[in-house]
Amino acid sequence: MPAIKLTRRYRFSSSHRLHSPALSEDENRRVYGKCNNPYGHGHDYLLEVTVEGEPDPVTGRMFPLALLDALVGRVVLEPMDRRDLNAEIDEFASLVPTTENLAAAVARRIADAWPHFLPGAAARLDKIRIHETKNNIFQIRATDPAVRPPAVEAEQRQRVTK
Amino acid sequence: MYGDEANPRGHGHNYVLEVTLDGHADPVTGMIIDLKEVKSILEAEIVQPMDHRNLNHEVAPFDSVVPTAENLAIEIWRRLEPRFASTPARLHSIRLHEGEDLYVDYEGPR
Numbered sequence: 001m002p003a004i005k006l007t008r009r010y011r012f013s014s015s016h017r018l019h020s021p022a023l024s025e026d027e028n029r030r031v032y033g034k035c036n037n038p039y040g041h042g043h044d045y046l047l048e049v050t051v052e053g054e055p056d057p058v059t060g061r062m063f064p065l066a067l068l069d070a071l072v073g074r075v076v077l078e079p080m081d082r083r084d085l086n087a088e089i090d091e092f093a094s095l096v097p098t099t100e101n102l103a104a105a106v107a108r109r110i111a112d113a114w115p116h117f118l119p120g121a122a123a124r125l126d127k128i129r130i131h132e133t134k135n136n137i138f139q140i141r142a143t144d145p146a147v148r149p150p151a152v153e154a155e156q157r158q159r160v161t162k
Numbered sequence: 163m164y165g166d167e168a169n170p171r172g173h174g175h176n177y178v179l180e181v182t183l184d185g186h187a188d189p190v191t192g193m194i195i196d197l198k199e200v201k202s203i204l205e206a207e208i209v210q211p212m213d214h215r216n217l218n219h220e221v222a223p224f225d226s227v228v229p230t231a232e233n234l235a236i237e238i239w240r241r242l243e244p245r246f247a248s249t250p251a252r253l254h255s256i257r258l259h260e261g262e263d264l265y266v267d268y269e270g271p272r
Binding site: 002003004005006007008009010050055058059060061062064065066 | 163164165227228229230231232233235236262263264265266267268269270271272
């Protein structure tokens with residue numbers, strides 16, 4: 001049977017502040033600019049989860065989509081939506097919540113929970129992408145050593161006008 | 163398995179199909195393929211037989227195959243791939259959006 005990639009989109013809104021304790025106040029302001037604002041700021045993140053697998057010959061699906069929704073809900077949306085990433089998410093207690101680091105954390109959470117929510121599913125996590133804004137999109141593959149940290153390709157979207 | 167999508171009376175989607183073709187730009191025209199030809203192939207093979215139709219009842223093989231987005235993408239590939247074989251372009255991949263929050267990518271049988 002042929003391999004198909006299926007992508008599902010989810011949305012969550014969180015606040016964060018980009019500030020590294022390893023840098024001085026001045027260096028933090030220089031590196032992170034507006035994102036270093038001491039009171040934080042927020043994003044409406046768009047998360048794309050891509051899975052690859054073979055549709056079952058009987059059902060035409062790799063697995064019930066409700067199982068993927070439950071997984072992403074439990075490990076990403078419920079803990080992160082309307083939360084302060086710096087203060088409320090364990091990974092960012094000592095790690096700057098850039099979207100590079102957020103993508104790696106989200107991918108790790110999904111990969112770790114996969115066997116519990118989708119045991120024996122004929123599909124695997126392929127990659128995730130997080131749109132921080134419509135112009136800044138971050139992608140990480142499930143095979144990336146950063147589903148041990150942190151190697152993420154940041155993509156500056158090209159604008160095409162027709 | 164299917165939740166709301168198993169409603170016996172069916173339901174509909176506004177599908178969006180993206181077709182990616184692979185090829186070399188012709189040195190004279192600067193084009194891989196004439197886009198008018200692409201449009202007419204897509205119209206004849208996909209839009210005309212599937213648009214505003216009941217997939218389960220009116221479009222083979224979905225009388226016997228469940229018309230999930232996955233299976234629809236596979237069927238669209240089967241219909242398009244041979245049609246581009248006689249053009250300068252090759253079918254590289256298709257992306258079928260079922261709605262705003264779900265799409266599938268297919269690059270043909272491997």
